[in-house]
Amino acid sequence: MTNQPFGGQLEKLSDFCWRIPKSYKPGMRVDGLIYTSEEMLQQVIGDQAPEQVANVAFLPGIQMASLAMPDIHWGYGFSIGGVCATDPDEGGVISPGGVGYDINCGVRLLRTNLFYRDVKPVLTQLIDELFNKIPAGVGKEGPYTFNPTELKQLMGSGSPWLIEKGLATQADIDHTEAFGCLEGAEPERVSERALERGKKQCGTLGSGNHFLEVQVVDAIFDAEAAAVMGLEKDMVCVMIHSGSRGLGYQVCDDALKLLRGVPEKYGIELPDRQLACAPVNSPEGEHYLGAMRAAANYAWCNRQLLMWQARECFARFFGKPWEQMQMSLIYDVAHNIAKLEKHRVDGTEKKVWVHRKGATRAFPPGHSDVPPMYQKIGQPVLIPGDMGRASWVLVGQPGSMERSFGTTCHGAGRAMSRRAAVRHAKGRRIDEELKQKGIIARARSWKGLAEEQPEAYKDVNLVVDVVQQAGISKKVARMRPIGVVKG
C-alpha cells in the first residue's frame, strides 16, 4: 500500500464534476462522481482517493452514485470527503468505515459581541488562557467524569441531557444538528471498553486536526444570511473541531471486529476489508446503528462541553458573564456520520442511509430538518480551512438535494501527507511564522503543528468555490484565524 497516483478512468462531465464510470471495475454498482475543479484535479488524482470512490460503488443497495466532495483525499476504506446513500429496501448496507473511527466528528461556531479591536491588545494572553484550560492532546483528561450510568444517560439523550447539569442551554440545543441527539441510540450496545475510554474524555479536544480557534469575520458574502446568524464584519467568533474521542473510536473498532466474516455471510464481495458492512436490516447492522447513534450523541456532548469551557475562559478573562458577551452558538454540524433521510432518487422518494465520511449535511431553505430560525436562509454549514488562511460559513442550497443527498464539503482536505509536512517544516518555527501574520498558535507538540501547517492543506477557498458553483451550498462569510489551540 503506497501513495501511488490514481491511474484509472476519469471523465469530465462539467467544470465541477468528474465521473469514474461503473465499467471501470467489475463489481461497481454505480458510477463514481467527484466534485472538483481543473485547478484541484491534479491533487485529487495524486493519490488513491479516486480508487476508494470506485471501491465504495461496490456496496450493496448504493443509490445514484458513489460521491466525493472537492476536499477529497486518501482515507482508509472510504475516501475522506466521501458520500454514499444506501436503500435498506434494496439490500442496502451500513458500513462503519463510511462513518469513520471518529463518529460524529464535527464543527461548531459560536459568536461573541466582541470585535477584533477589543481582543487584539490581549490576544496572546487570551490564547494562553484557552490553551491552559481547554484539555487537549495525548493523555489529557477533562474536568468532567461520568460514571457508566451517567455515560449511558448522556449517550441515550445527547446534549439536551447537559441542560439539567447546568452545562447547556435550550438555545444551544436548538442550534445543533439533530438537536444534539440521534433517536434510537442504544447505549447498552456500547462496550465496556468504549465506556472506559470515554469516561474522562467528554470535554476534551484530542489531537491531529482537531482544534479550537478564535476567528474574526473577515468578509461577508451574503448579508441577509449573515444577519440572521448574527455575524458582522470583524466580529470575534470561536470555532471548535472535535468528535467522539476514544469512545467513538472504540465503537467503530468493536463494530469492525464484529463484522469480520459478516460480508461473506451475506454474500457481499468487497475490494477492501475496511469497507466491511452488514445489511441495515440485519442483527449486525442494527447493533452497529444502535451503538453508532450513542457515540454520535456523546460527540455532541463533547463539543458542547468544549464550548462551555471556552465560554468560562472568556468570562474569567474578560471579567463578565458569557451571556453578557452574547456568546451564542450559531450552529453545530456533524461531518462523520450516517443518517436515515428522505431523498428523491430517479424521481421516487426513498428513505436512505446517507454515509458522510468527511462531508457535511447542507439542507436548503425550507427543508423540514432545518431549524426554524434558519428556515429562510438554509442550514448553516461550517467549513474549517487551515490555521493560516481561512474557514468558511456557508448555507445549504437546493442543488445539494439534487446532486449530493443534501451534502457538501467538510474542510480544505489535506494536500501533503503528515510526514511530508514535517519534512517541509524542518528548521522552521510554524508558530513564529503564524505570529508574523497576527495569529497566535499554541500546540502541545511541535510535530502536531508542523503536520497541520497551512501548506499541508489544499486552499479551502478553491474547495468552497466548487461547492458554490455546483449549487450545493452558498458562501455567507469568510473567517480568518487569529488564535489557534491544538493538541
Next chain:
Amino acid sequence: MYELFEHTADLGIRVKSSTLNGLFSDAACALFAAVLDNPESIEAEQTVEFELEGTQTDYLLFDWLNELLYYFETKHVLFSEFSIEVSAGGFKAVCRGESLNLEKHHAAHEVKAITYHGLKVEQTEQGWQAELIVDI
C-alpha cells in the same frame, strides 16, 4: 525493523523481521514511535503481560496493536521492550515500559485506531513483513 511511511491523512507502519516474534515486537515499537517523538525515552520500569488468541496472523497483529493502544489510552502506560512467545493458538507477550509523563515523553500523535485498510502480513524469503495504517 520498522519504518513509518506516507499516507495523506494518517500514518503507515511497515515492519520487517526474520521471525514472527520479532515482527510483533517491532510493530509494537512502531506504534509507540507514532505516539511519541522520542520513543527512546520510554524506560522499562514496569511489566504487563498480555495474552492474545487467534490463528490468522494479520488479525492477530491488528488485535495486538489494538490491545496496546487501549491499554495506553486507559492506563497511560507506554512500552519499549517486548518479549513474545508465539504458540499455535496465539501468543503471550511480556511488555516493559512506564507511565506517561508529558514532561519527559514528547507526544507526537493521538493514534485513534488501527485500521484494516491495506493490512497485510506476509511471509517472505527473509522472514516476515507487515504493513498497516493507523488513524490519526
